[in-house]
Amino acid sequence: MALTKSVSEIIEGDSSGLLAIHPSWERVPLAEVGCVLNGFPFDSAQFSNSEGIPLVRIRDVVSGETRTFYVGAFDSSYVVRAGDLLVGMDGDFNTARWRSADALLNQRVCKIEIDARFYVPGLLDRVLPAYLGAIHAETSSVTVKHLSSRTIEDIRLPLPPLAEQHRLAEKLDELFTELDAGVAELLAAQKKLAQYRQSLLKAAVEGALTADWRAVHPPQESGEALLARILQERRARWEARQLDKFKAQGKAPPKGWQTKYTEPLSPQTNELPALPQGWTWASLGQLLESLSSGSRDWSPYYDRGSCVFVMAQNVRAWRPDFSFRQFVDPPLGDRDRARSEVKKDDLLVTIVGANTGQVCRIDTELDSHFVCQSVALLRLVQADSSEYVNAVLNSEGHGQLQFREMNYGAGRPHLSFDQLESVRIPLPPFEEQLEIVKQVESALTATKQMESEFVHLCRQAAAQRQNILHSAFTGQLVPQDLADEPASALLARIRAERAEVEAAKKSPGRKKAAA
Template sequence: MTGTAVNVAEIRETEGAVSGGGNSGIVDGKGESDLPEGWTRATLGELGIEVQPGFASGKHNRDGNGVLHLRPMNITRRGVIDISDARFIEDESERRVQHGDILFNNTNSPALVGKTAWVNSDEPLAYSNHMTRLRPPAGIDSQFLAIQLHALWSNGYFKAVLNNHVNQASVPRKALLETTIAIPPPPEQRRIVAKLNEQLAHVESGVASLESAVILRRSLRHSLLDRYVLGRGEGPAPESLQSITQHKSAKFNYRLLPPLPRGWHWRIAKDICPLITSGATPEASLMYSGSGEIPFLKVYNINKQGEVDFSIRPTFVDRAVHEGKLKKSRILPGDVLTNIVGPPLGKSAVVPGTHEEWNINQAIVAFRAGGEILPDWLRFVLLSPYVINLLVATARATAGQFNIALSTCRELPIPVPPMPVQERLCGYLRSELSRLDLLNREVDVIASMPDDLRAALLHAAFTGTLVPQDPADEPASALLDRIRAQRSAAASAKSTRRRTPRTSKSAGDPGQGELPL
């Protein structure tokens, strides 16, 4: 996060203030004593915020015909409008949002309802009935208000005031208008927005660097595995294909495999593994959480580092089930596991020796390495993106889920180097992947910082510590008094118009009605 002009130590001090629910860290109540000098509080209703719902349309197109129709997914979790998934509609109404308006997501899942974004579009845009357009009065900076409302969403305020429905939730108009916000003097609002935009740009720059690092670390891992599992960097030997190309497979075209280095050979999994079996899942009543006789592994027990982690929701079955209904999926320490249901595919691990016997569910296949191959080498092969892609190409896809057949696993081509080479490469891969895992943990720690930075910036913005106060600024209470006076005058004028009786106009009075012909 170098280049970010925010003090991380100060952020840590504010974490407690910004992590709570409700209006914590932004609006803590309706009193004025804890506000900076010149600030005040008011509800959206007291401010006379204009509230206008959008409209539904089932006739979307992606061809750009008509006007862009914004939907809840077009507001990101960071409070900006994203039109990468753009839908258009043919519509002649005037219900639009324009530059400077605020879009509030009034209907969504409980976790997402309340997302808010400031509209920065030169073209008027339509918006769905799950969105509400807000327009504040003069003196309330619309971007300042949008950022504060989105910050309230981040802190869980709208989750506390929503109405739950079937499969969704909504924030009623009344609850929205009763939302209390902190109001600085108008010049300070503009200073806060400018400073937030400047600092958040630093944060987003850091986020982009982190995302590049995440892509790079994945690429490094993949290239490392493929390079050494396939012996790349050494001269290919055509004879490495001679044995396997004599076989036929309904799943794989062995003739398309790349040649391996001299002394290496492509082998079929069933020829070098005396056991290849998939698991099964018994009735829920036969499984026990926490403790039992035989540990029962599920896909989530295989971690990204290629290890079995049985500390995650451990499940057990008793020995009678293990040796009865699940006897075909009994496995031993040293067996190599890989998942055959995904995404993601490619989670592989060697069964540890912490228990004498194990069992597995139906989403896992176990390979028992024979005398030609080390279990650790087989694990690295099954982690290789090249081999994973061979499996994916054979997968049946149903509702976005990949399923690999057990028969496919038995026909899987496996690169087999001489045993001394396997031992040397396994040691090298263990060392290099361990270093990458350490790097990954460091990146993960840094990846949590942007959320801390954003939270600290928002807390500072809405508690008066982001920018200095100017004693020359007119206090926000004066602004609020003017808004109230204007609303009262408008209401009185409207009431007077309703009470004034209609009178008939005299045709002879040139000052009223139509002039005589």
């Protein structure tokens, strides 16, 4: 992680208008009107899913609620209360007011306490996101972007007269209340659409979606027979690779070399639900030809060339999103190129960070795309099953549920290769897999138009929000009042009080009293 410009340079180079100020205003570093408290690295061994005090993790900032609890001892200074302003310091640098019961402030989340005598908290809520967004845009990263508390403290906030701050906060609340109500309706509709998609996937990977089809299409090969064939092919490909290695080294295969093959673990099925007739349970590892992630040694080659480094932010549910591209230029002979190059029908899984567990399938041929170390590349023995396995891994009741259970209690979310290989997959006959994929794609296509309309309306609302904020920060939303205490005088009061506090800290009398 590296911030490529200073905060002052970011503000000076802004072209959005959201970091602008009216000529009569001043600027003040956030550290002069507030303080930033970093979260504490609580011991993940004492996390719980039901007992103790709630724990705010980075993924909880926007939702305002958490499902993680902590049962150990803690310092009360790390308690977060409803209404406290939080900032996520990894990923998207989100900020929001905490909306739930008292909780603990975990690492990589910070709390901002503002002095309301000098800065109206409601105005800070409207100001801060634009500055964090600008900082995010100027932060380079290889995997996940990181934000420091020092950077937050260095943000030079717009400082209108205090009375004008109150007028601005009240007017913005008035305008955004109506706008937010409309957005809330759109989000509720989107949520219902997402619930429908999850219900669809659940029915698909549990056999309910194709029950009628299955009744009139007896399988030519059962899921159990399919699994046996896959395992046989898996071993055959391993043996072929080993023979190629021996040949490249100019060596004859040593005695007993076939015994080096590691059989993938089968899933424990005694507590798993019954499957439709002809289906069987498999582990993801049994279906994989290879499992790898990106090189850790390519940092000298970042930000150059035409090869694409596939990042965690490119991995989105179902399909990848390449609207952002990180370029990399590894040498042609680098040993990590072959194992990390992405091909059609590969599955990608984010294995580190806030989006751990997101899965997508590559449905087109890609040229010179390589996964980074935060993304696992899964290649199936039977590539034609990749879309069905994609559905299983994206299903809330199957792959996503298992990923959450694996992540539970981790200080920083992550998935190991062993965990990925252990994921349980309900495996139908291949013909039924194709029918499942066909029906799922048909249903999802019907929802895409609605989703596109929702996105369009949300973008319109976001644009309206930006226009309102631009008017506010350039002094056009509410009138200036000559009777207000000038911003320059307010800034002078802020700095005079800070000087007094600093002088008191250095006072010899204070040190003697403390002694």
